[in-house]
Amino acid sequence: MFTQQPQQKNQVTAAFQLCQSLPGRTLFTSRKHELPSKRNFKSDEDGIAFGTLHSIAHRIVDGCDWDAYADSMWKTMKKAVKIEFQITNPSDALVKKYYDAYRYMANGNYTENPYIDLDTDVHYLSVFKAYIDLKQDKLDYEGTFKQGIHFLEHHSGNTGIFNQYDNLVLVNFDSLQQLSNTNALKFYLLVCAAFCKNRARNCYAITASLDIYRFDRVTHEFIKLTRNASASPEVLAFLV
Numbered sequence: 001m002f003t004q005q006p007q008q009k010n011q012v013t014a015a016f017q018l019c020q021s022l023p024g025r026t027l028f029t030s031r032k033h034e035l036p037s038k039r040n041f042k043s044d045e046d047g048i049a050f051g052t053l054h055s056i057a058h059r060i061v062d063g064c065d066w067d068a069y070a071d072s073m074w075k076t077m078k079k080a081v082k083i084e085f086q087i088t089n090p091s092d093a094l095v096k097k098y099y100d101a102y103r104y105m106a107n108g109n110y111t112e113n114p115y116i117d118l119d120t121d122v123h124y125l126s127v128f129k130a131y132i133d134l135k136q137d138k139l140d141y142e143g144t145f146k147q148g149i150h151f152l153e154h155h156s157g158n159t160g161i162f163n164q165y166d167n168l169v170l171v172n173f174d175s176l177q178q179l180s181n182t183n184a185l186k187f188y189l190l191v192c193a194a195f196c197k198n199r200a201r202n203c204y205a206i207t208a209s210l211d212i213y214r215f216d217r218v219t220h221e222f223i224k225l226t227r228n229a230s231a232s233p234e235v236l237a238f239l240v
Contacts, residue, residue: 024166057148
């Protein structure tokens, strides 16, 4: 069943209000599915389409067929935990411990892991090795973002998927600022740079406090929009 927390629902509502106020066609995106129906890249009557950041990454990695992608990270990590601990039904808490720890590392964080003690945990290396073996060199969730980043950094990939849109709106911007989502954040910044490169288009991001930021195509920064024209804009200094 599709459920949303009040704060999350408010962000989605604000995102749709922003989408409806923008001229042209808009692609609404998030790290996770935000809609009851998974209508990826299918516009409604208002010209608003939805696609997760992950689905955008899939499409940018042009020519990479679906057989190149691994099963979900959660399912694969659960299998790895079963192998290491020799149990048939590991608890969600146990799986989540290593799932979160692995994703934290996959985002380039190799010290002071908040989910496991790297000095005392005797299982994590074996769990991670089992995960990698099960993945079989296929692209998982984080790997897809990394591949998308590689393509965009080298000015390649299928950026033509954006041709039909005039605006890009991201909800749950706060989650991308977490260390476990560094890959997703860098990917979105590069997407915005590619999106705004050759046409007068706009990228936006909405936070839990319902602040709205707009991507600056010159500085590659997100600038907070303010109703007070005389106020200095707050800049989130996430540089590509």
